[in-house]
Amino acid sequence: MPEQYLSRTSSAQPGSILWKFLISLSRALDLSYNGIMSHHMRVAVITDKISRAMGLSQDITARTVQASLIHDLGVKTWGDRNILQKFEVADPYTHALEGCRILTDGGDRMASRSSNDRGGGALFGSHAVVILHHHDKWDGGNPTGAKRNAIPIEARMIHLADRIDVLLDESRPFNSQRQEILKIIQSQRGRVFDPELIDVVSDLSKSESFWFDLEQSFLPKSLESNANRDLAGALPFGLVSLDGLGPSLLDVVEALSWVFAEVVDRRSPYTQRHCRMVGDCSYTVAKNLGLSDSVCRELRVAGLLHDLGKLGVSEDILNKEGPLDDEELYMIKRHPYLTYHLLSDIPGFDRIKEWASFHHERPDGQGYPFRMDSSELSLESRIVAVCDVFSALYENRPYRPGLSPEEVKRILVEMAQEGALDREVVDVAVEVLWEVTDLGGVSDLGEVSDLVASTSVNGS
Ligand SMILES: [Fe+2]
Ligand SMILES: [Fe+2]
Ligand SMILES: [Fe+2]
Ligand SMILES: [Fe+2]
Numbered sequence: 250m251p252e253q254y255l256s257r258t259s260s261a262q263p264g265s266i267l268w269k270f271l272i273s274l275s276r277a278l279d280l281s282y283n284g285i286m287s288h289h290m291r292v293a294v295i296t297d298k299i300s301r302a303m304g305l306s307q308d309i310t311a312r313t314v315q316a317s318l319i320h321d322l323g324v325k326t327w328g329d330r331n332i333l334q335k336f337e338v339a340d341p342y343t344h345a346l347e348g349c350r351i352l353t354d355g356g357d358r359m360a361s362r363s364s365n366d367r368g369g370g371a372l373f374g375s376h377a378v379v380i381l382h383h384h385d386k387w388d389g390g391n392p393t394g395a396k397r398n399a400i401p402i403e404a405r406m407i408h409l410a411d412r413i414d415v416l417l418d419e420s421r422p423f424n425s426q427r428q429e430i431l432k433i434i435q436s437q438r439g440r441v442f443d444p445e446l447i448d449v450v451s452d453l454s455k456s457e458s459f460w461f462d463l464e465q466s467f468l469p470k471s472l473e474s475n476a477n478r479d480l481a482g483a484l485p486f487g488l489v490s491l492d493g494l495g496p497s498l499l500d501v502v503e504a505l506s507w508v509f510a511e512v513v514d515r516r517s518p519y520t521q522r523h524c525r526m527v528g529d530c531s532y533t534v535a536k537n538l539g540l541s542d543s544v545c546r547e548l549r550v551a552g553l554l555h556d557l558g559k560l561g562v563s564e565d566i567l568n569k570e571g572p573l574d575d576e577e578l579y580m581i582k583r584h585p586y587l588t589y590h591l592l593s594d595i596p597g598f599d600r601i602k603e604w605a606s607f608h609h610e611r612p613d614g615q616g617y618p619f620r621m622d623s624s625e626l627s628l629e630s631r632i633v634a635v636c637d638v639f640s641a642l643y644e645n646r647p648y649r650p651g652l653s654p655e656e657v658k659r660i661l662v663e664m665a666q667e668g669a670l671d672r673e674v675v676d677v678a679v680e681v682l683w684e685v686t687d688l689g690g691v692s693d694l695g696e697v698s699d700l701v702a703s704t705s706v707n708g709s
Contacts, residue, residue: 256543323348355508528552559585613668
């Protein structure tokens with residue numbers, strides 16, 4: 250099959266590309282201590298069933314399923330995620346509020362960059378509201394102030410599906426758990442959950458296939474069948490304009506990538522801006538190297554997503570002070586490999602996937618995880634690699650504070666000389682990146698001994 254590039258997509262594909270992208274981001278959110286949990290995907294399959302059974306509009310069903318796929322994006326750590334896996338949760342609102350904010354910021358950012366008023370701010374607005382309310386109790390007392398029908402129907406469906414999923418015991422056949430799960434959710438009827446939705450689920454769950462569809466092995470297919478029906482073209486992730494009046498495919502991909510860059514960045518106090526900085530720096534270096542605007546923008550997406558696989562690394566390792574042991578290093582070295590696989594199934598992402606996930610490869614073949622060398626690494630992959638190191642040197646790390654501009658420059662040049670980074674890209678980067686990066690407040694007291702080695706081993 251010939252390669253497809255995002256910027257070349259011109260047919261009716263954008264909706265299905267965004268749908269696949271959303272599923273990949275959902276899988277990234279489900280990486281945790283327990284491997285892939287499938288929580289988001291399972292909630293999406295349940296809400297899809299509820300919405301269709303209620304005869305709700307395609308627009309509502311699409312928004313519900315799309316929001317279901319990313320509803321817990323505001324969860325900061327694996328530890329916080331484990332807490333939410335219990336049926337009764339003391340504070341379900343912090344992550345709901347944070348998810349709403351992150352999504353709104355991502356949409357707003359796209360709007361601020363857009364030169365033709367493409368309505369970016371509203372892009373994720375309706376999803377953000379749904380996510381804000383997704384733990385609201387039916388009879389009120391919620392920090393949002395909403396109750397009963399004032400809670401968006403999409404949020405009410407996600408709330409119920411979410412709690413059904415946490416009640417499911419993966420070690421036993423799902424359909425054998427029907428009575429006990431129904432008993433628990435019915436005990437909260439009219440208090441925590443919308444009574445009408447309880448009735449719909451009671452009815453739907455009589456069918457064995459309701460439960461079989463939720464099994465790990467059938468789940469992707471259950472979800473995929475939706476895309477083949479009508480969700481791919483539905484509002485708003487699928488609303489991509491080819492006439493230049495609405496948001497373009499690349500606009501939405503950039504905005505969603507920005508959102509997920511923040512989801513990755515906020516897991517560690519040491520990387521609060523890292524992915525977003527690598528995205529912006531990659532764009533700027535590419536511009537200065539004379540690459541086309543569409544390539545520069547795809548490179549920004551690659552930079553934003555390059556550490557997506559870090560969602561599969563424990564924050565205990567990400568934030569560890571002191572040297573990592575062999576097992577921890579193994580987990581760190583797995584993150585670009587995870588990025589590669591997470592971005593593998595999205596049409597048009599062939600290049601973005603490679604540029605994003607080769608950022609720890611080195612021209613001298615000593616990088617990881619694929620051990621590629623200069624004959625296999627494209628200019629674009631080398632750009633992301635240089636920007637990754639630039640950003641890592643600039644930022645504080647558990648094992649040393651951020652470095653001064655002079656030190657950053659010296660180390661980048663040194664790494665280029667020894668074959669760790671591309672020389673041409675470094676030459677451009679050290680000239681132009683100061684203009685796009687706010688270096689104010691960066692400590693210039695960094696201890697540089699062994700820095701090159703720690704950068705190439707610990708990852709960034
Ligand atoms: Fe949640
Ligand atoms: Fe959840
Ligand atoms: Fe990185
Ligand atoms: Fe990395």
